Amino acid sequence: MKFRLSRTRVPLLATSAVFALFYTGACMRYDGFFSWTVFVNLLHDNAFLGLAAIGMTFVILAGGIDLSVGALVGFTSTFIARLIAHQLHPLPAILIALVIGTGFGAGMGALIRFAALPPFLVTLAGMFFMRGLGFAVSLETIPIKHPFYEAISEFSLRVFPVTALLFLVALIAAVYVAHYTPFGRAVYAIGGNEQSALLMALPVGRAKVRVYALSGFCSALAGVTYTFYTSSGNATAGTMLELDAIAAVVIGGTLLSGGVGYVFGTLIGVLILGVIQTIITFEGTLSSWWTKIAIGLLLLGFILLQRFLQSSAGRGGLGVANPAMARP
Amino acid sequence: MNSASVISTDEAPLLAVRGVTKIFPGVRALDGVDFTLRRGEIHALMGENGAGKSTLIKVLTGADRRDGGEILFDGCSIDPRSPAEAQRLGISTVYQEVNLIPFLSVAENIYLGRQPMKFGRIDWKQINLRAAAALKRLDVEMEVTQPLNSYSPAVQQMVAIARALDIRAKVLVLDEPTSSLDANEVGHLFAVLRRLKAEGLGIIFVSHFLDQVYAVSDRFTVLRNGKLIGEHEAAKLPRLELVAKMIGKDLKAVEEMSARRGAEPVRTAHHPFLRVIGLGRRGSMTPFDLTIRAGEVVGLAGLLGSGRTETARLLFGIDRAEAGRMEIDGKLVTLTSPRGAIGRRFGFCPEDRKTQAVIPDLSVRENIVLALQASKGWLRKISTQQQQELAENYIKALGIATSDAEQPIKLLSGGNQQKAILARWLASHPRFLILDEPTRGIDIGAKAEIEKLIARLCSEGMAILFISSELEEVVRDSHRVVVLRDRKKVCELTGDQIDLPSIMQAIAARADE
Numbered sequence: 001m002k003f004r005l006s007r008t009r010v011p012l013l014a015t016s017a018v019f020a021l022f023y024t025g026a027c028m029r030y031d032g033f034f035s036w037t038v039f040v041n042l043l044h045d046n047a048f049l050g051l052a053a054i055g056m057t058f059v060i061l062a063g064g065i066d067l068s069v070g071a072l073v074g075f076t077s078t079f080i081a082r083l084i085a086h087q088l089h090p091l092p093a094i095l096i097a098l099v100i101g102t103g104f105g106a107g108m109g110a111l112i113r114f115a116a117l118p119p120f121l122v123t124l125a126g127m128f129f130m131r132g133l134g135f136a137v138s139l140e141t142i143p144i145k146h147p148f149y150e151a152i153s154e155f156s157l158r159v160f161p162v163t164a165l166l167f168l169v170a171l172i173a174a175v176y177v178a179h180y181t182p183f184g185r186a187v188y189a190i191g192g193n194e195q196s197a198l199l200m201a202l203p204v205g206r207a208k209v210r211v212y213a214l215s216g217f218c219s220a221l222a223g224v225t226y227t228f229y230t231s232s233g234n235a236t237a238g239t240m241l242e243l244d245a246i247a248a249v250v251i252g253g254t255l256l257s258g259g260v261g262y263v264f265g266t267l268i269g270v271l272i273l274g275v276i277q278t279i280i281t282f283e284g285t286l287s288s289w290w291t292k293i294a295i296g297l298l299l300l301g302f303i304l305l306q307r308f309l310q311s312s313a314g315r316g317g318l319g320v321a322n323p324a325m326a327r328p
Numbered sequence: 329m330n331s332a333s334v335i336s337t338d339e340a341p342l343l344a345v346r347g348v349t350k351i352f353p354g355v356r357a358l359d360g361v362d363f364t365l366r367r368g369e370i371h372a373l374m375g376e377n378g379a380g381k382s383t384l385i386k387v388l389t390g391a392d393r394r395d396g397g398e399i400l401f402d403g404c405s406i407d408p409r410s411p412a413e414a415q416r417l418g419i420s421t422v423y424q425e426v427n428l429i430p431f432l433s434v435a436e437n438i439y440l441g442r443q444p445m446k447f448g449r450i451d452w453k454q455i456n457l458r459a460a461a462a463l464k465r466l467d468v469e470m471e472v473t474q475p476l477n478s479y480s481p482a483v484q485q486m487v488a489i490a491r492a493l494d495i496r497a498k499v500l501v502l503d504e505p506t507s508s509l510d511a512n513e514v515g516h517l518f519a520v521l522r523r524l525k526a527e528g529l530g531i532i533f534v535s536h537f538l539d540q541v542y543a544v545s546d547r548f549t550v551l552r553n554g555k556l557i558g559e560h561e562a563a564k565l566p567r568l569e570l571v572a573k574m575i576g577k578d579l580k581a582v583e584e585m586s587a588r589r590g591a592e593p594v595r596t597a598h599h600p601f602l603r604v605i606g607l608g609r610r611g612s613m614t615p616f617d618l619t620i621r622a623g624e625v626v627g628l629a630g631l632l633g634s635g636r637t638e639t640a641r642l643l644f645g646i647d648r649a650e651a652g653r654m655e656i657d658g659k660l661v662t663l664t665s666p667r668g669a670i671g672r673r674f675g676f677c678p679e680d681r682k683t684q685a686v687i688p689d690l691s692v693r694e695n696i697v698l699a700l701q702a703s704k705g706w707l708r709k710i711s712t713q714q715q716q717e718l719a720e721n722y723i724k725a726l727g728i729a730t731s732d733a734e735q736p737i738k739l740l741s742g743g744n745q746q747k748a749i750l751a752r753w754l755a756s757h758p759r760f761l762i763l764d765e766p767t768r769g770i771d772i773g774a775k776a777e778i779e780k781l782i783a784r785l786c787s788e789g790m791a792i793l794f795i796s797s798e799l800e801e802v803v804r805d806s807h808r809v810v811v812l813r814d815r816k817k818v819c820e821l822t823g824d825q826i827d828l829p830s831i832m833q834a835i836a837a838r839a840d841e
């Protein structure tokens with residue numbers, strides 16, 4: 001990936017440094033922090049956040065926002081649990097949920113594209129709608145009891161958490177999509193300058209719809225992961241998850257205005273949020289509110305860093321010369 | 329090669345526009361326009377700022393939808409709904425202003441949307457190799473993996489051209505592709521255009537540089553106020569007649585206009601306003617001396633990358649000088665930021681209007697009063713009535729084509745936006761004004777008006793540093809010309825020494841001579 005300039009990589013490097021700092025700091029301070037189990041648990045505990053954040057990365061890269069993420073997680077989890085409670089096998093239930101999530105995202109994308117509505121409002125409406133739909137399915141937590149789920153938790157305990165596995169596979173797929181497919185590059189272009197992307201003959205409208213469909217799919221997958229994680233479905237699952245996802249994406253170095261960022265950065269962003277949480281658990285005496293305070297401060301720091309980089313980029317753009325341009 | 333360009337004229341034209349109309353609120357940008365493009369010809373679209381050239385191109389290429397009329401491509405009626413559709417039909421376009429993605433690499437910008445694939449993934453190696461080759465064909469050698477926005481507007485323009493040339497097409501459309509290029513680059517571009525023409529492409533070309541238009545075009549279509557004025561063979565239409573048709577005046581008025589000469593001698597009584605001694609910065613400019621007197625226009629000439637913009641940035645405090653000193657009115661000062669410069673009543677009209685100057689959603693009036701208001705401080709608000717007067721004055725003086733001063737500036741044609749930005753700086757009455765390519769994309773009629781205005785401001789005591797790739801303009805307007813080469817000041821010409829041959833010679837002379 002030698003195509004991105006160092007300036008866009010600065011936030012990524014900063015995030016990685018912050019993660020390394022927190023992680024090594026915690027390893028030195030707490031016995032038993034530096035262990036395979038703790039690290040795998042980090043992935044396991046944050047898998048559904050990570051999945052939602054991957055979808056959010058694409059949306060933000062394209063210059064948009066998706067607030068319906070958390071609500072979709074809640075809906076998906078209750079919906080699957082309900083279907084299984086009605087004797088449907090989990091596999092088709094999951095499949096149906098994924099199709100609904102993707103279709104729902106595509107629908108919001110179509111509204112944003114064809115009615116030219118602002119993404120913030122469309123997805124805000126989507127959030128209320130989905131949260132409501134989740135409660136319509138069930139007000140209570142629905143436990144899932146099925147051999148399939150038992151097998152999965154068996155596998156997770158003995159071999160490797162399925163949740164973490166899903167997250168990592170999705171991550172690799174997302175890196176591929178972002179950097180090695182024309183769709184992924186179109187997403188960057190649209191976030192960079194939508195008008196130019198249009199005049200460069202890119203399929204801007206189609207890519208926009210697809211980006212929200214992708215985010216819907218990722219959120220639904222996050223909902224599936226939630227059912228694996230808790231063996232239940234709950235309409236309140238994923239409350240405020242969209243905000244955590246946005247925080248992870250921004251801390252991961254993606255510009256909120258779009259066009260610049262890395263999927264890999266989002267992984268680090270998620271891990272940072274996770275590590276803070278874990279540290280506070282290990283500390284024992286600290287209230288969990290400290291997580292929020294730490295995230296708030298970090299987020300502020302990264303926004304300031306981005307602003308600084310942008311303004312220095314703006315100045316650099318004032319007709320910087322081109323030492324590289326030689327003429328025989 | 330040669331025989332390919334001889335194509336019988338009775339076969340259906342490549343592109344035929346019949347009675348096309350485009351209406352924007354308040355203007356008929358195109359009013360029943362006909363236009364015919366043949367195979368193997370370069371056809372120039374001519375007209376003043378706001379005549380409708382870009383609108384015609386946008387309608388042809390699906391960026392705007394037409395309100396009436398018909399477009400025939402290869403004999404079939406077409407109605408492209410997006411640039412993507414037009415490109416699929418075989419129309420490749422460079423729109424006015426650089427329309428690329430700033431954060432992505434140069435190579436990616438050339439292949440975005442048409443990436444070579446290998447094993448189901450984008451083949452980045454191919455992209456970089458091919459992009460370098462595509463630029464090489466235009467005689468540009470650059471680091472193609474660098475992000476686009478690390479390069480100057482001129483280089484970005486070359487990248488946009490390279491992209492369009494690389495697309496297999498039957499029609500190539502270039503809307504003011506040369507507005508910030510110098511003679512060298514233009515030469516390479518034209519060589520490529522002639523080759524493509526010989527291969528049978530139809531090429532639509534827009535430029536306000538008459539020399540270029542005559543050098544490369546076979547025919548002209550002239551537009552004025554959205555109406556077709558006529559179609560002419562280039563060889564049969566003398567220059568002045570072309571201008572007369574464009575601006576809608578008779579031949580005599582145009583002859584008088586072109587007889588006028590710019591820069592009158594400065595009265596020597598003026599004291600040096602700004603003096604820099606040994607000002608320099610590593611990697612940007614070798615230390616140089618420069619004196620600018622009040623009431624004087626100093627022209628800055630040199631090739632792309634010779635250090636013109638860098639000089640301006642040093643003087644304006646955007647880049648910090650690492651060496652040398654600067655005196656204003658004989659007093660030593662240090663400039664460390666543009667704010668400091670503005671505080672000393674400097675003004676800087678930057679080269680890149682799209683990203684650095686125009687505030688698209690503000691009205692023409694607001695864009696014009698911006699710099700004046702800023703220099704007064706935001707607390708001392710200029711009254712609305714004063715603002716309106718000021719805006720109206722400049723709209724009239726520079727002939728800015730807009731339905732009224734309250735229209736958002738983004739709806740103006742490219743050249744008219746540039747006029748408004750120039751008006752912004754002229755209206756702020758700085759003591760020292762740096763103009764970096766101020767007349768880019770401005771038509772000849774308006775250029776004459778701007779030159780008059782500059783002369784008047786100078787006679788009132790303003791000092792101006794005038795940067796332009798159009799040497800004729802530098803010659804016409806400057807009292808003194810500083811020539812740069814390879815980021816060094818190589819000579820300074822005054823008075824009668826200022827003529828085209830001497831400047832060209834100074835630019836071209838080799839460093840070791």
Ligand SMILES: Nc1ncnc2c1ncn2[C@@H]1O[C@H](COP(=O)(O)OP(=O)(O)OP(=O)(O)O)[C@@H](O)[C@H]1O
Nearest residue numbers: 352357377378379380381382383739740741742743
């Ligand atoms: N989106 C728009 N809304 C309203 N008016 C518009 C819009 N686009 C263009 N116009 C108007 O249409 C007219 C023609 O503009 P156009 O851009 O075609 O001019 P042009 O011939 O390309 O000029 P230039 O030489 O300055 O580029 C202008 O008066 C302009 O203000």
Ligand SMILES: [Mg+2]
Nearest residue numbers: 382424741742
């Ligand atoms: Mg135009």
